[in-house]
Amino acid sequence: MHDAIIVGAGPAGGMAARPLAAAGYSTLVLEKKRIVGEPVQCAEGVSAFGLASNGLRPEDAWVAQRIDGARCVVPSGRSFFITRLPGYAIDRAAFDRWIVDGAVDDGADLRTSTRVTGVERRDGGWRVHAGEETFEGRILIAADGPTSFLAKALGLVRYQEQIRAYEYRFPRDAARVPDPDRFLLYVGERYDGGYAWIFPKGDSVNVGAGGHIDAHAAAVAFCREHGMDPDRREKVIAGTIPYRYDLAAYGIPGFAVAGDAAGVTNPMNGAGIHPGLFSGRIAGEFACAALEREDPGGMAGYDRVIRNSPFLDPILWWMIERVRRWPDRLMDDVGEELDGLDWRAVTLRFAASVVPRKPWLALHTREFLRMVRALELCEHFGW
Numbered sequence: 001m002h003d004a005i006i007v008g009a010g011p012a013g014g015m016a017a018r019p020l021a022a023a024g025y026s027t028l029v030l031e032k033k034r035i036v037g038e039p040v041q042c043a044e045g046v047s048a049f050g051l052a053s054n055g056l057r058p059e060d061a062w063v064a065q066r067i068d069g070a071r072c073v074v075p076s077g078r079s080f081f082i083t084r085l086p087g088y089a090i091d092r093a094a095f096d097r098w099i100v101d102g103a104v105d106d107g108a109d110l111r112t113s114t115r116v117t118g119v120e121r122r123d124g125g126w127r128v129h130a131g132e133e134t135f136e137g138r139i140l141i142a143a144d145g146p147t148s149f150l151a152k153a154l155g156l157v158r159y160q161e162q163i164r165a166y167e168y169r170f171p172r173d174a175a176r177v178p179d180p181d182r183f184l185l186y187v188g189e190r191y192d193g194g195y196a197w198i199f200p201k202g203d204s205v206n207v208g209a210g211g212h213i214d215a216h217a218a219a220v221a222f223c224r225e226h227g228m229d230p231d232r233r234e235k236v237i238a239g240t241i242p243y244r245y246d247l248a249a250y251g252i253p254g255f256a257v258a259g260d261a262a263g264v265t266n267p268m269n270g271a272g273i274h275p276g277l278f279s280g281r282i283a284g285e286f287a288c289a290a291l292e293r294e295d296p297g298g299m300a301g302y303d304r305v306i307r308n309s310p311f312l313d314p315i316l317w318w319m320i321e322r323v324r325r326w327p328d329r330l331m332d333d334v335g336e337e338l339d340g341l342d343w344r345a346v347t348l349r350f351a352a353s354v355v356p357r358k359p360w361l362a363l364h365t366r367e368f369l370r371m372v373r374a375l376e377l378c379e380h381f382g383w
């Protein structure tokens, strides 16, 4: 009988395991992949705040490049800053391994090539099946990614809407990188609320597209239009990203669901590393408290923290659903007015100076001002 079983060794699972192992609880991490983190399913961008706020310091072992923020490029080619805050292009596979290795160093047991296929309640704890093997634990944490077996098996999933993302990793000399120090996000009607991206990453570059679209076709078209030949890629990366999930609960007695499995990923940009780190860490901390008090019911408190976290703020869905309805012409108008600036420029005074030239934008003033709140939230919690 383990104190805690964690399913999934992504950022959420690794972070959940860390506090448990550090506190001396017998912790078992089950991961279906043979090698943690591979194949990578990520554009590998994370904010400095996302790391620091979860107690992580950047390490040479997994930082490929420092980034000076991100810009949004509208269809006309003009752009404005989404954030000027720093972040990193990371080696995701090395990052995931580094996180879970932190727990292993403190005594956690990591079992790779172990796919969880069944779960049942047993004597106030959990019995977890992986093929022929069975493991028992007092606390169970589901960090098993966007298609979470466990969240479904426990009947917690009320609704799941996902988007697809498809990406090429190019060697630097095969890619066109308009801004070598920033992440570029290309928006437009054709991405239906999603976007295409160019994320520089040291000696390589991640270029892709995602949204409620045919992500593969969009990525190929984007590369061709930007002078990049998909045949010169060094890797293909593809995956599913939560868009909107409704779970009956994030925590129930003795159980928590974290990261993509919980759908805490940012719907505006698909960023899930920071929410995964946060929710995993909090799940691990609640598990420690529940074990210490011998009260599995304490895990229900995790539910409250996640529900009230900025990652699930309804304004994020409100904003992206609005942007999904915007025609290219409106995006271009916004890009023209904000060209080279950042969204902080959008004030009532700024609106008053724009409206005489572009009176049709007056209709959007309230919408723009509310979006500024969403972007403010995203600056820290959106990546």
Ligand SMILES: Cc1cc2nc3c(=O)[nH]c(=O)nc-3n(C[C@H](O)[C@H](O)[C@H](O)COP(=O)(O)OP(=O)(O)OC[C@H]3O[C@@H](n4cnc5c(N)ncnc54)[C@H](O)[C@@H]3O)c2cc1C
Binding pocket: 007, 008, 009, 010, 011, 012, 013, 030, 031, 032, 033, 037, 041, 042, 043, 044, 045, 046, 114, 115, 116, 117, 143, 144, 145, 146, 148, 149, 165, 166, 167, 208, 237, 238, 239, 240, 241, 258, 259, 260, 261, 265, 270, 271, 272, 273, 274, 276, 383
């Ligand atoms: C193409 C693409 C680009 C992206 N780019 C970014 C980006 O730039 N920045 C960002 O912040 N986010 C990005 N994301 C999202 C980000 O990758 C995820 O949000 C993040 O990986 C979530 O971490 P997690 O630990 O919750 O889940 P995961 O990283 O998916 O980890 C879940 C783990 O559980 C394992 N698992 C699943 N089922 C089982 C089972 N039954 N038994 C045992 N193990 C199991 C999986 O093998 C996996 O290792 C991107 C996603 C995609 C697809």
